[in-house]
Structures are given as C-alpha cells and as structure tokens.
Amino acid sequence: MGRYWLLMRSVFARPQRWSMYLRETVRQMSDIGIGSLMIVALISIFMGAVAAIQFAYQLDGTLVPLYYIGYIVRDLAIIESAPTVTCLVLAGKIGSNIAAELGGMRQKEHIDAMEIMGVNTASFLIMPKIVAGVVMIPLLVTVSAFVAIIGGYAATVPTGHLTNMDYLRGVRAFFIPYNVFVMYVKATAFAYILTSISAFQGYYVQGGSIELGRASTNAVVFSNILILLFDYLIAVVLTG
Amino acid sequence: MIRIENVTKSFDGVAVLKGISHTFEEGITNLIIGKSGAGKTVLLKILVGLMEPTTGSVWYDDVEFNKLGKQELRKVRMQIGMLFQGSALFDSMTVEENIRFPLDMFTDWSLKKKRERVNDCLKRVNLENVNDKYPSETSGGMQKRVGIARAIVLKPKYLFCDEPNSGLDPRTALLIDELIQSITYENKMTTVINTHDMNSVMETGDNIALLHMGELVWSGNKSEVLESDNDTLQDFIFASPFLQRLRKKALGK
Numbered sequence: 001m002g003r004y005w006l007l008m009r010s011v012f013a014r015p016q017r018w019s020m021y022l023r024e025t026v027r028q029m030s031d032i033g034i035g036s037l038m039i040v041a042l043i044s045i046f047m048g049a050v051a052a053i054q055f056a057y058q059l060d061g062t063l064v065p066l067y068y069i070g071y072i073v074r075d076l077a078i079i080e081s082a083p084t085v086t087c088l089v090l091a092g093k094i095g096s097n098i099a100a101e102l103g104g105m106r107q108k109e110h111i112d113a114m115e116i117m118g119v120n121t122a123s124f125l126i127m128p129k130i131v132a133g134v135v136m137i138p139l140l141v142t143v144s145a146f147v148a149i150i151g152g153y154a155a156t157v158p159t160g161h162l163t164n165m166d167y168l169r170g171v172r173a174f175f176i177p178y179n180v181f182v183m184y185v186k187a188t189a190f191a192y193i194l195t196s197i198s199a200f201q202g203y204y205v206q207g208g209s210i211e212l213g214r215a216s217t218n219a220v221v222f223s224n225i226l227i228l229l230f231d232y233l234i235a236v237v238l239t240g
Numbered sequence: 241m242i243r244i245e246n247v248t249k250s251f252d253g254v255a256v257l258k259g260i261s262h263t264f265e266e267g268i269t270n271l272i273i274g275k276s277g278a279g280k281t282v283l284l285k286i287l288v289g290l291m292e293p294t295t296g297s298v299w300y301d302d303v304e305f306n307k308l309g310k311q312e313l314r315k316v317r318m319q320i321g322m323l324f325q326g327s328a329l330f331d332s333m334t335v336e337e338n339i340r341f342p343l344d345m346f347t348d349w350s351l352k353k354k355r356e357r358v359n360d361c362l363k364r365v366n367l368e369n370v371n372d373k374y375p376s377e378t379s380g381g382m383q384k385r386v387g388i389a390r391a392i393v394l395k396p397k398y399l400f401c402d403e404p405n406s407g408l409d410p411r412t413a414l415l416i417d418e419l420i421q422s423i424t425y426e427n428k429m430t431t432v433i434n435t436h437d438m439n440s441v442m443e444t445g446d447n448i449a450l451l452h453m454g455e456l457v458w459s460g461n462k463s464e465v466l467e468s469d470n471d472t473l474q475d476f477i478f479a480s481p482f483l484q485r486l487r488k489k490a491l492g493k
C-alpha cells in the first residue's frame with residue numbers, strides 16, 4: 001500500500017522529454033481505445049438486449065407502460081452497466097495486459113536498462129498508460145452506453161415487444177443530465193484504478209513466469225475489487 | 241575511477257557480499273570474477289545503483305554515488321553505459337530505435353545527426369545494414385553488439401558488462417571481449433566486467449577481483465594470475481586437471 005503511493009509519486013513527475021511521452025501516450029491510446037472497441041461493443045449490445053428483454057418480461061401484465069423499457073435500459077446503461085461492467089471487463093483485458101507488459105520488461109531487465117540510461121522508468125512507462133486510460137476509457141464507456149441502448153432496441157422492437165415509437169419515447173423520458181455526470185466520474189475513477197493498480201502489479205514483478213502470471217491475475221482481481229468498492233462509494237457520495 | 245569501501249549486502253539476513261573494498265581503474269578493463277552465485281551480479285548492481293548496499297559506500301571519482309538523490313543519480317547515470325546479460329534490447333523497437341533511444345530521450349539533436357551517431361556506433365561494433373531489423377531477428381552475438389552500441393551511444397565514462405559472453409560460442413565470445421577492451425582503451429572509460437569465463441580473464445584481465453562466497457579473496461592482473469598461490473584463484477581459473485598441468489609446465493615446475 002505504501003509502496004503504491006511511493007510509485008505514484010515517481011509516476012507523476014515532470015516528463016524528461018515531452019515528445020517521447022507524447023508518442024508513448026498516443027501508442028497506448030490506440031492500444032487501449034481501438035484495441036478494446038470490439039469487446040466493449042460486443043458486451044454492451046448484449047447488456048442492453050438482456051436488460052430490455054428482462055424488463056419486457058417483468059413488466060408484462062403490469063400497469064407500467066411499455067415505453068418504460070427504453071427508459072430503464074437507458075438509465076441502467078448510464079448509471080451502472082456502461083461504466084462499471086465495462087470497466088470490470090476492461091480490467092481483465094487492459095489490466096492484465098499492462099501487468100504482463102511491465103512485468104516482462106522487469107524480468108528481461110528492460111526496466112533496469114532504462115534506469116541505467118537515466119530514464120525515470122516509473123514515469124515514462126506508467127504515466128502514458130494512466131493518461132491514455134483516463135482519456136480513452138470514458139470514451140469507451142460512452143460508446144458502451146449508446147450501444148447498450150441500441151442493443152435494447154434490437155432485442156425488443158423487431159421482435160414485437162413494443163413499437164419503435166414507444167422505445168424511443170422511453171429513451172428520451174425522464175432524462176437527468178446529472179446521471180451522465182456520475183457516469184463520467186465513475187469511468188474516470190475506474191480508468192485510473194485499473195491502469196495504476198495493474199501497472200503497480202507489473203512494475204514490481206520478480207522471479208519467473210509463475211510470478212508474472214500471478215501479477216497479471218492480481219492486477220485483474222485487485223482492480224475489480226477496487227472498482228466495485230469505489231462504485232459503491234461514488235454512489236453513496238454523489239447520489240446518496 | 242570507481243572505489244567501493246566495505247560494501248556489504250544481505251537479503252533477509254543472509255549475507256551475499258561481506259565487506260568488499262576495491263578500486264576500479266580508469267582506462268582499463270576491470271574484471272569481477274567468480275563462480276555462479278559468488279555475488280558478481282549483486283556487486284555490479286550495487287555499483288550502478290540498481291541495488292543499495294546494506295552498508296558501505298560507492299564512490300565515482302569524488303562523488304559518493306550511493307548518497308545521491310534521485311535527480312542527481314540520473315545525471316551520473318547519463319555517463320554510465322551497461323551491457324546486460326540477456327542484452328535487454330527493447331523488443332518492440334528496431335535495432336536503430338534501440339540504439340537511438342538514449343539520444344531521443346536525452347538530446348535535442350536532429351534526426352539526421354542521431355542517425356549518424358547510431359551508424360557510427362553500429363560501425364564501431366562491426367555491424368552494418370541491420371538498422372531496421374528487430375532484435376528477435378538477429379543472433380545472440382549480434383544482440384550483444386547492439387547492446388554495446390546502445391551502451392556507448394552517449395559516450396559514457398563508465399561501462400558495465402554483466403557476463404558479456406555468456407551464451408556465445410568461444411570464438412564470438414572472444415570477439416566481444418576484444419571489442420569491449422578496445423572501446424575501453426579508445427575512450428579511456430572505466431569498464432567493469434562480470435565474468436566466470438577463464439578465457440576472458442586471461443585475455444582482458446587488466447585488473448581482476450575474485451569473489452568467492454561474497455568475499456574478495458584475490459586481486460591482481462592477468463600476468464599475476466599464473467604466479468599466484470591463491471588456491472581459490474587456481475581452482476577457479478584452472479578448473480580442469482588438463483589446465484593444471486599446462487600451468488605447471490608454463491611455470492617450469
């Protein structure tokens with residue numbers, strides 16, 4: 001725990017050369033952003049679809065108007081599924097990747113080689129990943145929210161659960177901009193958590209492939225636990 | 241010149257280095273020799289500041305190296321080049337990008353000037369037309385050469401090599417040794433080399449320190465090796481009976 005904060009202190013140092021950091025950040029952004037677009041789209045379409053069908057089933061035979069399906073799918077996406085579920089999945093994909101990459105560099109003495117040159121490796125190797133995550137993950141979460149709404153549409157309108165008009169009416173109903181703000185707070189916080197925790201796990205790897213595997217697993221497990229913990233805390237603080 | 245005074249290092253109470261004092265001279269190849277597990281790598285890592293000594297001090301000329309703050313440490317490090325045992329080339333970068341990396345990070349030079357310097361260094365290690373290859377596409381000997389080129393690209397005053405010829409065939413190993421030695425002489429660098437290879441010792445041992453179970457048990461140069469009565473040294477250098485006989489013959493006994 002103390003070591004994590006010490007590491008973060010060296011991470012957020014003034015870059016030794018902006019152009020190198022920028023190039024590295026752009027590379028990471030494309031890795032994280034483009035590299036995760038497909039999986040985010042895929043899980044989001046199903047999350048939206050499942051939510052819509054589930055509510056269509058639960059609302060069946062009740063007095064609740066059908067257009068509520070659109071409304072519920074939208075708010076579920078914005079409040080919970082887009083930021084939280086997406087980030088849990090991204091912790092598995094990006095987090096394990098970051099830990100494995102840094103851990104491999106540590107074991108192959110790449111980090112030592114850079115240190116010897118005089119590079120602040122904690123900063124040069126980790127800051128671009130955190131910055132790229134904090135920029136790209138909220139964008140991915142935005143995509144997730146839209147795709148989930150489309151997923152809900154695709155699962156209910158063509159199958160005749162409700163009409164095109166009803167679904168769209170629901171999607172526009174009772175819209176609270178504040179919820180979108182909460183979504184971005186979550187997305188940003190989770191992005192920071194999953195990139196920094198995973199980098200921490202990878203950066204200090206010792207030993208061989210077993211330790212590397214463990215670091216990668218720990219990156220995912222600890223990120224997920226902290227994401228859920230902060231999901232709760234943010235909910236309490238911002239909506240409680 | 242690098243001087244260490246009474247350096248000890250323990251891991252979880254187990255002493256790996258036990259009070260070592262030694263001077264690594266400028267302009268020559270300084271060897272740290274000893275069996276596997278003797279503590280050579282640990283000592284080298286302490287010399288370059290990748291590990292802290294448990295007690296004792298490391299001096300670079302008049303600067304107490306292990307007391308420096310992070311910022312000052314990085315300044316000294318720009319004068320340090322190091323060749324790692326596994327070469328430690330960045331595998332997502334080409335040979336040229338690897339060698340250029342320190343220049344990209346620490347100089348304001350134009351790309352043209354950086355390329356020229358990279359090619360000079362490549363030529364110095366007898367490599368040409370490998371700029372766009374990835375490390376994985378080159379042989380172990382080539383990777384060592386690229387590692388050397390990267391280590392000398394910023395014209396360091398100090399060069400460190402951890403087992404520079406491990407994993408190479410004897411012929412290539414000798415060439416790498418010779419290369420490191422001539423680069424050292426040309427640039428008057430303080431070079432420190434870890435090795436357990438007796439060929440290297442007898443070829444490039446300008447100043448030799450023998451580590452045994454964490455203690456410095458002998459020091460001298462390669463011509464003093466033959467004459468020494470130190471049992472640990474003789475055991476290490478002339479490990480085989482065949483070599484023992486050769487030594488006796490050479491000494492006329």
Ligand SMILES: Nc1ncnc2c1ncn2[C@@H]1O[C@H](COP(=O)(O)OP(=O)(O)O)[C@@H](O)[C@H]1O
Nearest residue numbers: 251256274275276277278279280281282283434
């Ligand atoms: N980070 C470490 N933690 C604990 N023990 C270590 C560490 N690094 C080296 N050692 C121990 O120190 C001793 C010397 O190792 P080393 O310097 O690598 O030997 P060599 O002379 O072969 O390079 C070995 O017994 C090794 O197990």
Ligand SMILES: [Mg+2]
Nearest residue numbers: 280281403434
């Ligand atoms: Mg070693």
